[in-house]
Structures are given as C-alpha cells and as structure tokens.
Amino acid sequence: MALIKNHELTPDTYTRIAGDAELPDQGGVLVDLQRWQDDWQSLGRRGSPVGVWLTSDQHPEIIADDLDQIDLVALEFPSFRDGRAYSYARLLRDRYGFSGELRAVGDVLPDQLLYMHRVGFDAFELAGQDPLSDYQTALEEFDVFYQPAADARATALRLRHARG
Amino acid sequence: MYRYDEFDHQLVAERVAQFRHQVKRRLDGQLTEDQFKPLRLMNGLYLQLHAYMLRVNVPYGVLSAHQLRKLAHIARRYDRDYGHFTTRQNIQYNWISLEDTADILAELAEVEMNAMQSSGNCVRNITADPLAGRARDEIEDPRPWCELIRQYSILNPEFSYLPRKFKIAVTGAPKDRAAVAVHDIGLRMHHDAHGKPGFEVIVGGGQGRTPVIGKTIRDWIEPEEILAYIEAILRVYNLYGRRDNLYKARIKILVNALGLDAFRELVETEYEAMRGQALAVPAAEQERIAAYFQPPAWESGSDLDAELDTLRAADQDFARWFDSNVSAHKAPGYAIVTLSLKATGQEPGDLSADRMDAVADLADRYSLGELRVTHRQNLVFTDVKQSQLQALHRELQALQLATPNIGLLTDMIACPGLDYCALANARSIPVAQDISRHFAAADKLLEIGELSINISGCMNACGHHHVANIGILGVNKKGKEFFQITLGGAADESAALGDRLGPGLPQNELPGAIETLVDKYLELRTSESESFLETYRRVGMTPFKTAVYGDDAARRVA
Structure with missing residues (x-):
C-alpha cells in the first residue's frame, strides 16, 4: 500500500492505532473516532500530529468543533461503491473549513481518484504495482469540469465567460 | 437546440x-x-x-x-x-x-451525443416535456434549465456513487407530459405575480417495487438557485439514503422513512449554507444557454381551421390522425405532430435503421430538422406547417408511422421484458402486440378515447404499469406467466397509482379482459367526454371487477 500526498509518493508519518492500543513515544498517530473522543486531551499533549479515522457511517460533523486540533482526517471507503465520503469531504473542506490532510483510505481505486481529488482529498492510500503512475493517469484524464467543487479547477462555466 | x-x-x-x-x-x-x-x-x-x-x-x-x-x-x-x-x-x-x-x-x-450516466447509481438523463418550447399551453420553456442541470450532473464528483439511480424530470406546462410526480426530483415551472419564472420542487416520486407519488418539498425556488437546491437534495440523499438494501435505496424510501418535514429540514439547512454561492447560475450563463433555445424563424401566419376542417371532412384517415396525433403549436399556422411507434403488432418504441433515416429526411423537410422523443416512446415533429399536414400524413402512412392512436388504448408503454431483460419475470412485448392486434380498429379506439395501458414484465416497473389507467404487471407463479391488472393510475398532473383489479390472468385472456373493462367503461360513462380515468374515479373498482371476474369472484377477491 502506497501513500500519495500532494501528488507525490510520500512515506506515511502516521502510525495507525488500533482501538485503545498503546501510543508510540513520538510521531504522528491515526486513531479511530472512539479513541479521539476518549483521549483527545492526552493526544493533544503529545505534541505530535493527530489523525482521526472515520468510517463511512461516521459523519464528520461529530468532529467539526475539534478540527483545529486535528492534522489529518482519514475517510474510509468500505467499498468503492459507497459514495458517502465524497460528501463528507465536501463538508469538511467547504463547511467546516478543514485545511489539514484529507486522506482517502479503504477501497480506493484509480477510477475514482479524480472525483476524490475534486471533492477535497489530497492524500490517497493506493494499492497496485505503480500507484503513482495510476494516480497521474487518473488525474490527467479530464481537463474540462462542469461543476464547482472543493478544488481549484476552473469550471467550464467560468472559462466560457472569462474569455469574453 | x-x-x-x-x-x-x-x-x-x-x-x-x-x-x-x-x-x-x-x-x-x-x-x-x-x-x-x-x-x-x-x-x-x-x-x-x-x-x-x-x-x-x-x-x-x-x-x-x-x-x-x-x-x-x-x-x-x-x-x-x-x-x-x-x-x-x-x-x-x-x-x-x-x-x-x-x-x-x-x-x-x-454528433454531440453521449451515453454518460444513462445507467448506474448517478444522476440519469434529464427528461422533459417532449413538446417543450412548442406546446401552446406552455408557461415556460424548461429546456435551458434541463441543459444547465445536465451539465451540472455530468461527471459530478460528489454524486457519481449515490445509493441508487437518480432521475430528474422538468415540465414548464400545466399539462404534465413528463410524469414529474414519479421521479426522484420533479420540477414544475410556474410564474410569480410579475411573470418571473420559478420552480416547484417535487421529491421522492418513483415506481419500481415501492411506487410513490412525489411530494412538493418547496413551492418556489428562484431559477438561479435551482442547482444549489438540487445539490442540497442530492447531498442529503447521498449521506442518508440506505445502502444496505438495493430495493430500499431510492430517495423515496428515505423521504418516507424520515417524513417529508424532517427531510425538508435537512435539505433546507444544506441549501441555506450554499445559496448565493458557487452554484448560483450567473445571468450571463442563463442567457448563453437560453440563446440556443430561441424559437426558430416561424413564418407568420394564422391557423388554418377552416381548411383543416374541409380536409378532415373529405379524408377520414386524415381526420382520425389529425384528431389523435396532431397537437396545438404556440405559433399560429404550425402544428406539433406525433409519430406513432405503436403500429398494430409492432414492438412499442422500436424503429428500424431505414425508418430512422426516412424519419430524419421527413424532419428536414417538414419540421426544420428537429424532433423529440416522448416518454411514451413515440417521436414528435415540432414545427410542421398546418398547410403541409396532409402531405406529411401521406408520407408517414407509407412508413407506417401514422397510426392514429396517440393517447389512445394502443399507444402502450412496454418494457423490454423477458425477451431481453435479465430481471424480467414475464414477457411484455408479446402482450403489447396481442392487445395491439385485438384493438386494431381505429374507430373503436377513437370511440374509447383517452386511455393509457402500460406493461411491465416484473415488479421493477420499467413499463410504468403503476401509473397507467390500465396497468399490466407480469409475474411468474410456479413457472407460469400471469398478468396482474391495475386500474386508475395516471402519470400526468393528476398523478395516481393504480389499484389492483384481482388475481392475475394468463396471457391469452388479457385482450378479452381489457375488452371487458373497456366495454364496461363505455356503458358507465356519462358522456363521450368522460374519460376512462374519470369514470373509474367516479364509480370505483367494483363494477370493473365484477365485469372481469363475475359476481362471486369479485366478492371473493374483494
């Protein structure tokens, strides 16, 4: 499994913590929602980055007030067919103003990467033999976008009217 | 266009x-x-x-x-x-x-066509009144808004993996020819007191296993905010629609589970957070798209009522066709012509390649090169000069596209059924063909008047049987095909779901049963102007049930 972040293969600096397992002495940790809710104070005191992993039935509104203390939100796709996390990502970026790392985890496949990127994901856990190449191919497949989303891509509508 | x-x-x-x-x-x-x-x-x-x-x-x-x-x-x-x-x-x-x-x-x-999102759990083709921009009763042309919604929906990054498919229909006329009440979102255009257009938003309609007539979630939305409002609905659906059961995943199930008021509250909260922002449609874009739908250069003229009356008196075939297949155009001197893809014994909605080419040539010669596809599986010529109706009629007759049955009993909707579809329990096309042959006499059809028959080969209801005046549903019982009849459904502005008549019938008894129902209607109607649906709504199920099953059977199944 490779991590692509900001368009590059990147070592994962977060340690995934299962349930209430012990925390490492240092370094970023990625915890589940229950652990965050139980231990958010001590997690904050560690002085290292904290990530929260949300499953697809956990609405990020639950952590909307905590986002200034969270560096990474990982949204899980239990199956690539479960599209809830696309809306969660939009809400995190547009509604709750989250500017940290937004990571797609779970059943993350090349054919959905562009959509994920458009709704605000900037990090992806990808399998496959050449994940970076798959990623680059997927993101380059389209240059025209009809609808505004959480990315900076200009919509066709804007370009049409900008040319005067 | x-x-x-x-x-x-x-x-x-x-x-x-x-x-x-x-x-x-x-x-x-x-x-x-x-x-x-x-x-x-x-x-x-x-x-x-x-x-x-x-x-x-x-x-x-x-x-x-x-x-x-x-x-x-x-x-x-x-x-x-x-x-x-x-x-x-x-x-x-x-x-x-x-x-x-x-x-x-x-x-x-x-040729500027595509197949994007015509299937899958995403926003499907936006449908509309097939007479949009032409019908004399129209308040507002829905096509520019359909195009805006089309573009918004295509490759939408947030809504391409919805719980289930999502269908949107739009009408700008009081007569609903787009069945907006049985769509996930139905939009009906109205004018305010100053003549400014806006949308009534209907949500949660649908057919399938759990047929539901949609409910109005909002009486009025400004047109420039329509995309924001649709996005609010889609987001609530994407977040909360069921994903655990294919048959309970449509938005109608969510709306019913939450109740319309609670659903509305979620949508309104989303909408309030988005209105006036990125999805607000700029006036320049509204104008850009509307420009494509400006009326063509119709020649100024007047309606040829007297001339057409003379033609009708002289030519009975023309008169029948005119009465059922020609409708009023907003430009004087023009008419809208529906080409029937329901000739006797034909598979409803099918058209051969040669006839497609022939129709294209006729569209160029008689209809400014434009045509429409209707949700009842026919084709429409939008801009036919009244002075050319007779000539067009002759050409369409030669192609067997002039069957005078639009809106009448043999203008049936049928799904592909067991002849093609992996989901079907029963055949639909042969049933339609049987009925079509049984009621081939044009005079009888005209006498019966407005009547819709829709046929689905299984409970997924692709043949729209729930909203037919007479609906036919194919079921499979112990390896045999039976057909259940429903009465009283409607897909128009008086949308309603049909009621079940009684036990299913074998295919060979269907045409006879339908004839029985029709004869009972003819006997019961108060005048020629009372349609089958109106009679049914007035007298209810019992006389029809008795007519088909007899007194005892009617009591037994009641």
Whole structure:
C-alpha cells in the first residue's frame, strides 16, 4: 500500500492505532473516532500530529468543533461503491473549513481518484504495482469540469465567460 | 437546440478516451468485473439476457435529424438494424459488443451525443416535456434549465456513487407530459405575480417495487438557485439514503422513512449554507444557454381551421390522425405532430435503421430538422406547417408511422421484458402486440378515447404499469406467466397509482379482459367526454371487477 500526498509518493508519518492500543513515544498517530473522543486531551499533549479515522457511517460533523486540533482526517471507503465520503469531504473542506490532510483510505481505486481529488482529498492510500503512475493517469484524464467543487479547477462555466 | 462548444466537445472526447482505456484494462484483466461494472454502466453499457445493451442519451428528448441519421448508422453498423426508444427519452441498442463500445461512443460524440450516466447509481438523463418550447399551453420553456442541470450532473464528483439511480424530470406546462410526480426530483415551472419564472420542487416520486407519488418539498425556488437546491437534495440523499438494501435505496424510501418535514429540514439547512454561492447560475450563463433555445424563424401566419376542417371532412384517415396525433403549436399556422411507434403488432418504441433515416429526411423537410422523443416512446415533429399536414400524413402512412392512436388504448408503454431483460419475470412485448392486434380498429379506439395501458414484465416497473389507467404487471407463479391488472393510475398532473383489479390472468385472456373493462367503461360513462380515468374515479373498482371476474369472484377477491 502506497501513500500519495500532494501528488507525490510520500512515506506515511502516521502510525495507525488500533482501538485503545498503546501510543508510540513520538510521531504522528491515526486513531479511530472512539479513541479521539476518549483521549483527545492526552493526544493533544503529545505534541505530535493527530489523525482521526472515520468510517463511512461516521459523519464528520461529530468532529467539526475539534478540527483545529486535528492534522489529518482519514475517510474510509468500505467499498468503492459507497459514495458517502465524497460528501463528507465536501463538508469538511467547504463547511467546516478543514485545511489539514484529507486522506482517502479503504477501497480506493484509480477510477475514482479524480472525483476524490475534486471533492477535497489530497492524500490517497493506493494499492497496485505503480500507484503513482495510476494516480497521474487518473488525474490527467479530464481537463474540462462542469461543476464547482472543493478544488481549484476552473469550471467550464467560468472559462466560457472569462474569455469574453 | 443546444450545441456543444469546445468545452463540451473536449469533455465528451476525454470521456470516450477514458472509457476506451477502462475497457482495455477490463479485457487485460486489470479490472475485475465488479470494479468495471459501475464504470461501464455510467457509460450506458448494461448487460442483458443475451448481450450488452447500450443506452444513448437523448437529452430531455431533443434530437436533430442529423443525430438521428447517426443513430441509424450505429444500428446498422454495430447492432441488428434497429433501436428502441425508451420511457426516459433515450435510445437503446440491444446487441452490442463490449469491444465496439468505445468506437460507438466516439461516433456519437461526432454528433454531440453521449451515453454518460444513462445507467448506474448517478444522476440519469434529464427528461422533459417532449413538446417543450412548442406546446401552446406552455408557461415556460424548461429546456435551458434541463441543459444547465445536465451539465451540472455530468461527471459530478460528489454524486457519481449515490445509493441508487437518480432521475430528474422538468415540465414548464400545466399539462404534465413528463410524469414529474414519479421521479426522484420533479420540477414544475410556474410564474410569480410579475411573470418571473420559478420552480416547484417535487421529491421522492418513483415506481419500481415501492411506487410513490412525489411530494412538493418547496413551492418556489428562484431559477438561479435551482442547482444549489438540487445539490442540497442530492447531498442529503447521498449521506442518508440506505445502502444496505438495493430495493430500499431510492430517495423515496428515505423521504418516507424520515417524513417529508424532517427531510425538508435537512435539505433546507444544506441549501441555506450554499445559496448565493458557487452554484448560483450567473445571468450571463442563463442567457448563453437560453440563446440556443430561441424559437426558430416561424413564418407568420394564422391557423388554418377552416381548411383543416374541409380536409378532415373529405379524408377520414386524415381526420382520425389529425384528431389523435396532431397537437396545438404556440405559433399560429404550425402544428406539433406525433409519430406513432405503436403500429398494430409492432414492438412499442422500436424503429428500424431505414425508418430512422426516412424519419430524419421527413424532419428536414417538414419540421426544420428537429424532433423529440416522448416518454411514451413515440417521436414528435415540432414545427410542421398546418398547410403541409396532409402531405406529411401521406408520407408517414407509407412508413407506417401514422397510426392514429396517440393517447389512445394502443399507444402502450412496454418494457423490454423477458425477451431481453435479465430481471424480467414475464414477457411484455408479446402482450403489447396481442392487445395491439385485438384493438386494431381505429374507430373503436377513437370511440374509447383517452386511455393509457402500460406493461411491465416484473415488479421493477420499467413499463410504468403503476401509473397507467390500465396497468399490466407480469409475474411468474410456479413457472407460469400471469398478468396482474391495475386500474386508475395516471402519470400526468393528476398523478395516481393504480389499484389492483384481482388475481392475475394468463396471457391469452388479457385482450378479452381489457375488452371487458373497456366495454364496461363505455356503458358507465356519462358522456363521450368522460374519460376512462374519470369514470373509474367516479364509480370505483367494483363494477370493473365484477365485469372481469363475475359476481362471486369479485366478492371473493374483494
């Protein structure tokens, strides 16, 4: 499994913590929602980055007030067919103003990467033999976008009217 | 009609290239069938009983003669010389090979057509009143708004993996020819006191196993905010719609589970957070799109009522056809003509490649090169001069496209049924053909008047049987096909679901049972102007049940 972040293969600096397992002495940790809710104070005191992993039935509104203390939100796709996390990502970026790392985890496949990127994901856990190449191919497949989303891509509508 | 600019062309070209790559990866084994399935569905490719079916969008039913020629070419080159027009104003090809699909999509792109999102759990083709922009009763032309919604929905990054498919229909006329009440979102255009247009938003309608008439969630939304309001609905649905059960995943189930008020509250909260922002449609874009739908240069003239009366008196065939297949146009001197794809014994909605070409030529000569596909699976010529009606009628007769039955008993909707579909329990097309032959006499049809019969081969209800005046549902009991009849459904502005008449009948008894129902109606109606539906609504089920099953049986099944 490779991590692509900001368009590059990147070592994962977060340690995934299962349930209430012990925390490492240092370094970023990625915890589940229950652990965050139980231990958010001590997690904050560690002085290292904290990530929260949300499953697809956990609405990020639950952590909307905590986002200034969270560096990474990982949204899980239990199956690539479960599209809830696309809306969660939009809400995190547009509604709750989250500017940290937004990571797609779970059943993350090349054919959905562009959509994920458009709704605000900037990090992806990808399998496959050449994940970076798959990623680059997927993101380059389209240059025209009809609808505004959480990315900076200009919509066709804007370009049409900008040319005067 | 709308024309692609360089952005639209590029997007479709990129989509074709993407799909070509996906097919290659599927054939190479890089994609599993499970991974590939939603990708091909969202490019219109559906696996049926015997072969792949490709469903091509006809956006809100608007088609040019030029495009129809391409559809004919595709039928010839890649299929078996015919296509099938559907209840969602699309066309389906039933015998497609996977390897050809990308080439077909590339050919469609040449004429500004595509198959994007004609299947899959995403926003499907936007449908509309097939007489939009032409009907005399129209308040507001829905087509520019359909085009805006089309673009908004295509490759929408947030809403391409919804719990289930999502259908939107729009009408701008009081007479609902788009069945907006049985769509996930139905939009009905109104004017305010100052003549400014806006939308009434209906949500949660649908057919299938759990038929529901949609409910009005908002009486009025400013047109520039329509995309924001649709996005609010889609987001609430995407977040909270059920994903654990395919048959409970449509938005109607969510609306019913939450109750309309609670659902509305969620939508309004989303909408309030978004209104006036990125999705607000700038006036310049409204104008850009509306410009494509300006009325053509109709010649000024006046209605030829007297001349047409003379023609009708002299030519009975013409009179019958005029009375059922011609409707009022907003421009004096013009008419709207519906071409019946329901000739006696024909498979409803099918058209051969040769006849597609012939129709395209007639559209050029008689209808300014434009036509429409209706949700009742017929074609429409939008701009026919009244002075040319008789000539057009003769040409359509020669093509067997002038059957005088639009809106009448034999203008049936039928799903593909067990002849094509992997889901079906029973055949639909042969049932339609039986009924069509049984009621071939034009005079009898006119005497019966307005009456819809819709046939579905299974409870998924693709043949819209729930909303037919007489609905027919195929079921399979112990290996035998039976057909259940419902009465009193309607898909128009008085939308209603039909009530079950009684136990299912075998196929060979259906035409007789329908004749019995019709005769009972003729006996009961107060005047020729009381339609079957009106009579049913007045007298209820009992006399019809008794007529079909007899006194005892009617009591037993009551």
